[in-house]
Amino acid sequence: MKHTRRNGRGSNSAQLRRYNERIVLQFLRKLGEASKADLARAAKLTNAAVGGIIQTLADEGLISEAGKRHDGGRGQPATLLKLAPRGAFGFGVRIDRTNLETVLIDFEGKVIGRCSHDMILPAPHQTMQIIRDDLDNLISLLSEEEKSRITGIGLAQPFNLGSWLHELGLPEANFKLWDDFDSVAALEKETGFEVFRENDGTAAAVAELFYGHGRQHDNFLYLFLGAAIGGGLIQNGDVSRGMSGNAGDIAMMPVPPGHLTTTPKPKKDWDILLTRASLVALARHINPSDFSALSRADLQNAVDENNQLFAEWLEDCIDALKPAIRSAYALLDIPVVIIDSDLTGDFADLLTKGLAAALEDAAPEARETPEILFGNFGQDAGAVGAASLPLFFNFSPRSTILTGGVSQGSAGAAIHEANGVGHSAALAV
Amino acid sequence: MKHTRRNGRGSNSAQLRRYNERIVLQFLRKLGEASKADLARAAKLTNAAVGGIIQTLADEGLISEAGKRHDGGRGQPATLLKLAPRGAFGFGVRIDRTNLETVLIDFEGKVIGRCSHDMILPAPHQTMQIIRDDLDNLISLLSEEEKSRITGIGLAQPFNLGSWLHELGLPEANFKLWDDFDSVAALEKETGFEVFRENDGTAAAVAELFYGHGRQHDNFLYLFLGAAIGGGLIQNGDVSRGMSGNAGDIAMMPVPPGHLTTTPKPKKDWDILLTRASLVALARHINPSDFSALSRADLQNAVDENNQLFAEWLEDCIDALKPAIRSAYALLDIPVVIIDSDLTGDFADLLTKGLAAALEDAAPEARETPEILFGNFGQDAGAVGAASLPLFFNFSPRSTILTGGVSQGSAGAAIHEANGVGHSAALAV
Numbered sequence: 001m002k003h004t005r006r007n008g009r010g011s012n013s014a015q016l017r018r019y020n021e022r023i024v025l026q027f028l029r030k031l032g033e034a035s036k037a038d039l040a041r042a043a044k045l046t047n048a049a050v051g052g053i054i055q056t057l058a059d060e061g062l063i064s065e066a067g068k069r070h071d072g073g074r075g076q077p078a079t080l081l082k083l084a085p086r087g088a089f090g091f092g093v094r095i096d097r098t099n100l101e102t103v104l105i106d107f108e109g110k111v112i113g114r115c116s117h118d119m120i121l122p123a124p125h126q127t128m129q130i131i132r133d134d135l136d137n138l139i140s141l142l143s144e145e146e147k148s149r150i151t152g153i154g155l156a157q158p159f160n161l162g163s164w165l166h167e168l169g170l171p172e173a174n175f176k177l178w179d180d181f182d183s184v185a186a187l188e189k190e191t192g193f194e195v196f197r198e199n200d201g202t203a204a205a206v207a208e209l210f211y212g213h214g215r216q217h218d219n220f221l222y223l224f225l226g227a228a229i230g231g232g233l234i235q236n237g238d239v240s241r242g243m244s245g246n247a248g249d250i251a252m253m254p255v256p257p258g259h260l261t262t263t264p265k266p267k268k269d270w271d272i273l274l275t276r277a278s279l280v281a282l283a284r285h286i287n288p289s290d291f292s293a294l295s296r297a298d299l300q301n302a303v304d305e306n307n308q309l310f311a312e313w314l315e316d317c318i319d320a321l322k323p324a325i326r327s328a329y330a331l332l333d334i335p336v337v338i339i340d341s342d343l344t345g346d347f348a349d350l351l352t353k354g355l356a357a358a359l360e361d362a363a364p365e366a367r368e369t370p371e372i373l374f375g376n377f378g379q380d381a382g383a384v385g386a387a388s389l390p391l392f393f394n395f396s397p398r399s400t401i402l403t404g405g406v407s408q409g410s411a412g413a414a415i416h417e418a419n420g421v422g423h424s425a426a427l428a429v
Numbered sequence: 430m431k432h433t434r435r436n437g438r439g440s441n442s443a444q445l446r447r448y449n450e451r452i453v454l455q456f457l458r459k460l461g462e463a464s465k466a467d468l469a470r471a472a473k474l475t476n477a478a479v480g481g482i483i484q485t486l487a488d489e490g491l492i493s494e495a496g497k498r499h500d501g502g503r504g505q506p507a508t509l510l511k512l513a514p515r516g517a518f519g520f521g522v523r524i525d526r527t528n529l530e531t532v533l534i535d536f537e538g539k540v541i542g543r544c545s546h547d548m549i550l551p552a553p554h555q556t557m558q559i560i561r562d563d564l565d566n567l568i569s570l571l572s573e574e575e576k577s578r579i580t581g582i583g584l585a586q587p588f589n590l591g592s593w594l595h596e597l598g599l600p601e602a603n604f605k606l607w608d609d610f611d612s613v614a615a616l617e618k619e620t621g622f623e624v625f626r627e628n629d630g631t632a633a634a635v636a637e638l639f640y641g642h643g644r645q646h647d648n649f650l651y652l653f654l655g656a657a658i659g660g661g662l663i664q665n666g667d668v669s670r671g672m673s674g675n676a677g678d679i680a681m682m683p684v685p686p687g688h689l690t691t692t693p694k695p696k697k698d699w700d701i702l703l704t705r706a707s708l709v710a711l712a713r714h715i716n717p718s719d720f721s722a723l724s725r726a727d728l729q730n731a732v733d734e735n736n737q738l739f740a741e742w743l744e745d746c747i748d749a750l751k752p753a754i755r756s757a758y759a760l761l762d763i764p765v766v767i768i769d770s771d772l773t774g775d776f777a778d779l780l781t782k783g784l785a786a787a788l789e790d791a792a793p794e795a796r797e798t799p800e801i802l803f804g805n806f807g808q809d810a811g812a813v814g815a816a817s818l819p820l821f822f823n824f825s826p827r828s829t830i831l832t833g834g835v836s837q838g839s840a841g842a843a844i845h846e847a848n849g850v851g852h853s854a855a856l857a858v
Binding site: 154163240244246248250252256259269272322323330331332335362364365367404 | 448513536589592650659662664669670673675678679682683685697698699751752753755756757759761762763764791793794795797828829
């Protein structure tokens with residue numbers, strides 16, 4: 001298996017073959033286990049074609065046998081196939097304003113190892129040093145052969161690290177330095193791996209698409225309720241990045257001013273979602289005088305006790321999410337909204353049920369309401385999302401593999417597409 | 430040229446060839462005129478490959494010569510090619526609550542003929558009779574050979590004809606009958622042509638994509654400010670239909686209550702965009718006691734005189750569009766918003782400049798503002814949009830031609846895609 005940046009201008013049959021290999025991998029990821037006949041049926045390919053693809057994928061170590069299945073009839077039992085858990089690996093790096101995390105995941109999305117630092121984000125070069133040390137530690141968990149199966153580094157970081165510091169209760173310190181720092185170039189230079197950067201919401205959406213609810217859903221809006229609120233947009237089984245990689249920037253959606261006395265008054269006659277639907281807003285409601293002193297554990301305690309202040313914030317949070325999600329539904333006509341959070345336990349149920357009821361109540365005449373699902377990754381969403389990026393861009397059957405003209409293996413390619421720089425007919429006829 | 434429903438399961442090389450033919454047609458549509466060398470460069474195909482495609486397209490009568498170009502150097506002047514205006518035709522039918530319109534357009538998007546009826550929409554079967562008569566009249570404008578080049582009928586109608594009657598000042602009359610009427614099946618049965626239905630906003634967005642600003646822009650949100658307000662969403666040069674064909678349903682986006690005394694009070698603490706940003710709202714502000722008596726000409730007069738009541742409504746309309754468009758921009762990260770309207774003259778400038786300034790003023794920290802453009806079709810947007818649909822679905826290089834598995838030539842195929850029923854590897858390897 002080669003891990004170099006792939007060029008989308010390959011020959012015709014090579015592009016088709018690669019696309020169909022990825023279709024087969026996708027069905028295995030969605031189904032868990034499947035026979036050759038199952039895959040041929042699902043992918044609408046001949047048995048012979050699937051046989052050839054299976055042979056290639058097995059030779060590359062990407063799939064393995066998962067046992068036999070007796071279908072009851074005569075004849076040989078069918079061999080079941082699955083993804084080879086150690087067939088490919090991805091590194092994920094999550095840079096956030098108060099946390100720095102590096103993880104290594106396998107081909108099934110399982111976290112093999114992680115390094116985490118709870119700290120106000122240092123200056124860029126110091127941060128790169130910490131990340132390199134963490135990557136060195138994690139790579140030692142793999143055998144020499146496995147090291148050749150690392151597909152790259154996914155990097156998740158908020159769109160503008162140097163913005164919204166006041167709203168988030170943070171000092172300016174080193175943040176402004178990040179706005180002009182090219183973290184992709186720096187990390188590629190430091191490590192030699194290809195780096196795929198997305199904002200944290202989009203990366204988490206990719207984790208959900210590749211390893212979570214995406215097994216059942218190809219179209220969803222994804223929200224993550226953390227210190228801030230982030231999001232990502234999945235359409236037709238692919239990530240919608242937008243013109244500057246910031247689609248799903250739900251934090252900036254205008255909403256009416258909040259009802260809590262602890263919410264800062266907006267400067268205009270409306271506010272933005274970030275102010276009301278975020279864990280900073282919960283912390284501020286619990287301890288207005290020193291909200292940045294509260295830890296994630298303090299907030300989780302408030303949930304677990306079903307604290308009155310938590311209940312007040314939750315009501316206001318849902319009230320703020322309501323117009324934002326109704327707006328998104330009107331614009332996108334998407335069937336599902338997935339919401340995940342740093343908070344766990346009863347929170348999942350309280351939030352999803354409360355939100356579903358509020359959205360239903362606010363539905364205009366003749367309009368439906370999207371299904372609300374809670375995410376699968378919780379606090380791990382950002383880091384697993386980051387680590388999913390190299391696996392997603394290397395192994396997902398994106399249509400641009402066929403329409404060609406741009407490198408398929410990088411987020412850079414996706415930017416190129418999103419800008420609509422022009423379709424090209426890279427397939428020689 | 431065949432006009433039957435095409436099947437996406439063709440052989441490998443046929444699919445690739447069709448895709449590349451459409452790429453070449455797209456460049457001619459965007460560039461106007463181009464030489465073989467221009468097309469080869471733009472499409473990243475070899476001269477020989479483009480030569481073969483050009484021969485096929487010329488044989489099919491889809492392109493023609495547009496003259497010669499001397500590039501100054503030695504050698505033969507280059508032959509310039511263009512779309513053959515009469516190489517293909519599309520019918521458009523627009524069914525609206527107070528208007529019924531049928532048009533015939535050519536391959537360049539020019540309206541060849543039209544039949545229009547300003548009337549409260551009759552019951553479905555009576556309407557079908559009117560449409561059939563209009564189609565019969567229009568088809569007589571074509572020669573026998575040209576009749577074989579009709580690609581189908583595009584049908585544009587609001588998502589729920591039977592809803593929002595009260596808000597629009599209309600009687601219930603026959604509208605409820607439409608909610609259960611299958612207009613696609615009825616029209617296919619009546620005419621024998623393939624019918625492509627979209628809601629009116631999406632159809633108008635396709636006209637703009639295929640024959641308007643789409644020549645320069647592949648990603649935009651489209652809005653049409655008519656009696657109601659409609660919209661459509663274009664991403665990566667393709668139409669985003671959403672799960673039920675109702676993406677871009679901007680009318681239903683929540684906005685703060687309006688500031689005009691003539692606006693009905695909303696039942697909740699927020700309103701929907703339809704109430705404020707629509708020509709019904711303008712009519713209601715000009716003549717609150719009998720707003721449905723005002724014609725489009727009355728409203729245009731108010732614009733042309735720069736009437737005080739018009740100015741008040743415009744301010745409130747822009748104030749309502751502001752949070753809706755900022756929401757869309759946050760979600761989609763799209764570079765352009767195109768807005769068109771039944772009103773013309775100074776209105777284009779007043780609206781686009783006012784809206785651009787308001788959006789800029791409302792931009793959150795570290796966030797940009799999309800460019801605002803006025804549309805190209807005005808009152809014709811719905812009808813030309815409808816007529817663009819069969820041409821778009823038959824001649825646009827959509828990636829699903831390659832990823833296959835569903836019929837490419839119908840809106841039904843697009844529904845299939847939008848629901849993410851699953852990718853299939855229809856390309857035999």
